[in-house]
Amino acid sequence: MAEITKEDIRKPENLIYKKTDLLTDKPLSYCPGCGHGTAHRIVMEVLEEMDIQDKTIGIAPVGCSVLAYEFMNIDMQQAAHGRAPALATAVKRLNPDKFVFTYQGDGDLAAIGTAETIHACNRGENIVIIFINNGIYGMTGGQMAPTTLPGMKSSTSPYGRDVHMMGNPLKMTELVAQLPGTIYVTRQAVHTPANVRKTKKAIRKAFENQKLNKGLSFVEIVSNCNSGWKMNPVQANEWMVENMFPFYPLGDIKVND
Amino acid sequence: MKGNEAFAEAAIRAGADGYFGYPITPQSEVMEYLMAEKPHERTGMVVLQAESEVAAINMVYGGAACGKRVLTSSSSPGISLKQEGISYIAGAELPCVILNVVRGGPGLGTIQPSQSDYFQSTKGGGHGDYRMIVLAPSSVQEMADFARLGFDLAFKYRNPVLVLSDGAIGQMMEKVELDEQRPRFTEEEIIKNTPWATTGKTKDRERNIITSLDLDSAKQELHNHALQAKYKLMQEQETRFEMISCEDADYLIVAYGTSARISQKAVDLLRAEGIRVGLLRPITLFPFPTEIISKLADQVKGILTVEMSAGQMIEDVKLAVGCRVKVEHFGRMGGIIPSPTEVVEAMKTKIIGG
Known part of the structure; x- marks a missing residue:
């Protein structure tokens, strides 16, 4: 019996998974176990499935995903901290036939960029906002974020977030759901295959909304930050389920079909 | 026409694709004029009142990164707010026109004319080693002329151009001769003339990335050398x-x-x-x-x-x-x-x- 070679195995009929061509071959700069990689992948898979790579302009934030343009094989602009929705507003208004999305973390979107986020949502800009919420500033080394949970420890809340002194976490997603300009507001996660499928469906819906000129779609992805939370990836996901999800419940918040 | 209005009309006629601004005295006539003129019907130009000067300059960044002719205007305190965005625009080498109708400072200062933003305009303003071409009109005619010249220089050098006016020039009325309407860039012209612009990655080219970031110090230094060489070229060719x-x-x-x-x-x-x-x-x-x-x-x-x-x-x-x-x-x-x-x-x- 002839020996089975790798080439035999790599036949197209045996292929059950292939990395989308819309991700580059550059190794991700994210920590092992971080949700960003999965989130990147499903956004790019949606663009590939909709066949809109040549019509899409992405906006990268400041934060862990500042280098998103290194991994996403599409035209991208890197924004100043918090300003991605302002860039996206102009890009879409000047290029109404293009697909435009921002990819932002919680510090970027819910602290320094609060004004840009709220006003882009309120104007109902026909864009997609992908919001990765891990409750901490990852890139700068684990400082308190606007979304850090009450009592949660970070390098700038070393004894836990005291809401009387440091304020309460900001539920940006619930906030923008109040605004008439948002058409679709949802909160998802990417820690299990089932959740990945749901999130991908949500992102697909968001881009389909844009295709139909319906208005602003806002997809929050509650994610883990095992390095910032000082946990291993498994612990971080468990902690996220036990602590983050009760405060940031998953599911659609607003669906205007 | 008022200086501010002449600038606005000249911007439309220069083939501008987008204006993004926020009201502040003594330059609010720029956006008021543009809104009243409905440039969207005249040429397809987008005019948007942003939530802040910060948002406005970042809208300019986004539009410029698509190879569009975009501009903003403000007055001193508002221009201070734009400095972060201007630094990013200079770092990412994007063309745009910024009008500063200067009023007295520091702080909220006064709404009356001043020239106290010279340092901010010519020596940086924002962070990092960058320069803008700074055009200083002394008449309503030059307010109009420098809108178009500003765009042409901005695209020639892939650099922000500042029109440094003041409350007197912005508010005063003089006769002005306006250029004929120049068409806006077509999609084909943008792809041909600004091949670096984010227009959507097609199969026949690598993706275009607009960023001012390079964490590799050696590369960032090279980028800075290239910027300095560009500024030197401006000194040799554009002194007026x-x-x-x-x-x-x-x-x-x-x-x-x-x-x-x-x-x-x-x-x-x-x-x-x-x-x-x-x-x-x-x-x-x-x-x-x-x-x-x-x-x-x-x-x-x-x-x-x-x-x-x-x-x-x-x-x-x-x-x-x-x-x-x-x-x-x-x-x-x-x-x-x-x-x-x-x-x-x-x-x-x-x-x-x-």
């Missing part, structure tokens, strides 16, 4: 100035914008008394007309700079002149425009008799 009555001058006034208009009258008054004074009006503040001022320093006995500030441009004049002749400053602050007789008096006491 006007000379009035300088041929036989024994004394020189250096002034731009509103101060240049006042000073021109002062030159006439001084010449009527038999004192031969000339006026050098820098039109570009960066690049600064260093060479011609240096040449004139060999001809004249003294130089007076007239600015509506505590004396900012005087530093560049002194750098050009060295210690060859006396250089003094005269100016008013806080929104006060000096009178020609004050300038005459300053020339007599600080330079001629000083």
Whole structure:
């Protein structure tokens, strides 16, 4: 019996998974176990499935995903901290036939960029906002974020977030759901295959909304930050389920079909 | 037309694709004019009132990164807010036009005209080693002319261009001759002329990335060297100035914008008394007309700079002149425009008799 070679195995009929061509071959700069990689992948898979790579302009934030343009094989602009929705507003208004999305973390979107986020949502800009919420500033080394949970420890809340002194976490997603300009507001996660499928469906819906000129779609992805939370990836996901999800419940918040 | 309106109309006619702004006195007429004109119907130009100056300049970044002709306008406190965005635009090498109709500062200051943003405009303003081409109009006609010239220079150098006006030029009314309507860029022209722009990655090219970030210090230094080489080229090719009555001058006034208009009258008054004074009006503040001022320093006995500030441009004049002749400053602050007789008096006491 002839020996089975790798080439035999790599036949197209045996292929059950292939990395989308819309991700580059550059190794991700994210920590092992971080949700960003999965989130990147499903956004790019949606663009590939909709066949809109040549019509899409992405906006990268400041934060862990500042280098998103290194991994996403599409035209991208890197924004100043918090300003991605302002860039996206102009890009879409000047290029109404293009697909435009921002990819932002919680510090970027819910602290320094609060004004840009709220006003882009309120104007109902026909864009997609992908919001990765891990409750901490990852890139700068684990400082308190606007979304850090009450009592949660970070390098700038070393004894836990005291809401009387440091304020309460900001539920940006619930906030923008109040605004008439948002058409679709949802909160998802990417820690299990089932959740990945749901999130991908949500992102697909968001881009389909844009295709139909319906208005602003806002997809929050509650994610883990095992390095910032000082946990291993498994612990971080468990902690996220036990602590983050009760405060940031998953599911659609607003669906205007 | 008012200076601000002339600038707005000229921007439409220059083929602008988008204006993003936020109201602030004394330049709100720019956006008011644009909104009233419905440029979306005239040319397809987008006009949007942003939630802040910060958002407006970042909208400019987004539009410029798509190869579009985009602009914003504001006045001093608003321009301070835009500095972060301007630094990013310079770092990412994006073309755009920014109008500053200067008012007196610091802080909220006053709504009256001033020239106290010279340092901010010519020496950086935001963080990092960058320069903008700074055009200083001294008439409503130049407000109109510099909208189009600003776009052309911005695209020539992939660099932000600042039109540094002031509350007097912005608000005053003069006759103005406007250029014919120039068409906006077509999609094909954008892809051909600005191949770096984010227009959507097609199969036949690599993806386009607009960023000011490079964490590799060696590469970031190379990028900075390339920027400096570009700024040097601007100095060699884009220095603009006007000379009035300088041929036989024994004394020189250096002034731009509103101060240049006042000073021109002062030159006439001084010449009527038999004192031969000339006026050098820098039109570009960066690049600064260093060479011609240096040449004139060999001809004249003294130089007076007239600015509506505590004396900012005087530093560049002194750098050009060295210690060859006396250089003094005269100016008013806080929104006060000096009178020609004050300038005459300053020339007599600080330079001629000083």
